[in-house]
Amino acid sequence: MKSRLVAMSYSLVGVLLVCGVWALLSSVVAPDLPSPLKTWEESRLYILSPWEKRGEMDQGILRMAAYSLVRVAKGFLLAIMIGAPLGFLLGSSPVFHRMFDPTIQVLRPISPLAWLPLGLILFRQSEPAALFTIALCSMWPTVINTASGVRSIPQDYLNVARVLRLSRWKKFTNVWLPATLPYLFTGFRLSLGIAWLVIVAAEMLTGTPGVGGFLWQEYNSLIYSHILLCILTIGIVGFVLDRLMGMAEARLRSV
Amino acid sequence: MYTRPLEISSLSKVFETPAGRFTAIKDFNARIAPDEFVALLGHSGCGKSTVLAIVAGLQEATLGGVIIDGTEISGPGLDRALVFQSPSLLPWMSALDNVLLAVRQSHPKLPLSAQRDLAVRYLNLVGAGEYMRQMPAELSQGTQQRVAIARAFSQEPRFLLLDEPFGMLDSMTRADLQDLLLRLWRQSPKTVLLVTHDVDEALYLCDRIILMTDGPEARVGMDLRVTLARPRSRQGLLDDPEYFRLRGVVFKYLELHSRQFRKEAA
């Protein structure tokens, strides 16, 4: 308990130091950068009534974050629904691996900014284009981790499945899936992190309501403090998401 | 009742390695009668596990093959149960579920409750009944291996294939499990092929010892009948001159071959 308090006070000192540097920067080097105090004052409406809807692009910060989260959830689900089976295929079939691994290695580093225009051409609407982009960018860690999980199933377990003549389906549910689950979750966690990274780019370009869309609009309206509000919100939400996934993962490993 | 032996016929196994072709087994021949308890003995690395894996159907012979009832095997079958060297229980299932998985495969027509009863019965037989709800990681290695033996017997197989099943256990636990194996074999006789490099284990348990030559190109070097009356007791064997004669024969064989092996390697 005591060591926890100490740790927390350390983090608090760290945050205060960063705020100090921020304040210093805004007052000395970059006059266009709003100070912490100014950011708070201009943002308090959004923070103190976080669920209020005043207009399409003028809503409480939690509400904005919720829009983004729903969009991320859809894109992420799409990503893992495609990514996990693809990973199982790649991991289980050397032929499949040889066939598609090069393509995947080429597709993997492509930025969301490159996919989005393609999505807009394909779907002619911003929402499906955003989901397309999130899914395409975020599925690779799931694909790659699942595949390496399948490849590292101990030979002993595979032999048990063969000796007991398990059917394909039983082999999958009794051996492959449980053996791969920890890898699968690591993949999910990384994928979710990327999905959240991509959301901002997707919303900025499509102008849909959400933290990213709001950020871009406030940049165009020259309200810089709101940009900082959005940045902080994105960071905190991303952190919480990662923690939640981490907790789910730890729980999984303990059973 | 089965009458025909299991035949290992002109078996050869070649591994393709980065360093080239490696002939691990060459022209290995053996016949094992129904309900016979046979040890496959040889120096570490001579190819015992490879022979066993081919009989199990987990590996393919390069030449020759394994014949059961006049038919060459092609892959694993529920008629051949396997106990591996390392406890190979699936770690995400309780002891009971591990055995139940085997029972469901080998007795697919039984109703679920009867399958469960059968699994519990075998867990009790091996003395692991009280641990059936626990996960493998919570069990000692000895208990894990008991459960693995229960899994193999619950399959009610015709052949039992064991690859150094007691190699990782301390000597007390090993003796317990050897006695357990003998008891189960007497209760439900089956053909047993036991891979081991423990001479006393082979003499205590088996009807016959197949001694392999050292690899590469390992084959049968000596086929030794263990002419010791059953039931045997460890204490009784120590008073039996025949036991020491057999022991002498085996050790002499092993020493000769390890010397040959060293000469070739040098």
Ligand SMILES: Nc1ncnc2c1ncn2[C@@H]1O[C@H](COP(=O)(O)OP(=O)(O)O)[C@@H](O)[C@H]1O
């Ligand atoms: N998959 C493999 N690839 C290449 N060589 C192998 C392979 N499996 C076994 N060997 C070689 O075959 C020989 C016999 O191995 P093994 O059957 O495991 O011996 P044992 O069980 O008697 O200790 C060893 O020299 C080993 O290195």
Ligand SMILES: [Mg+2]
């Ligand atoms: Mg071996």
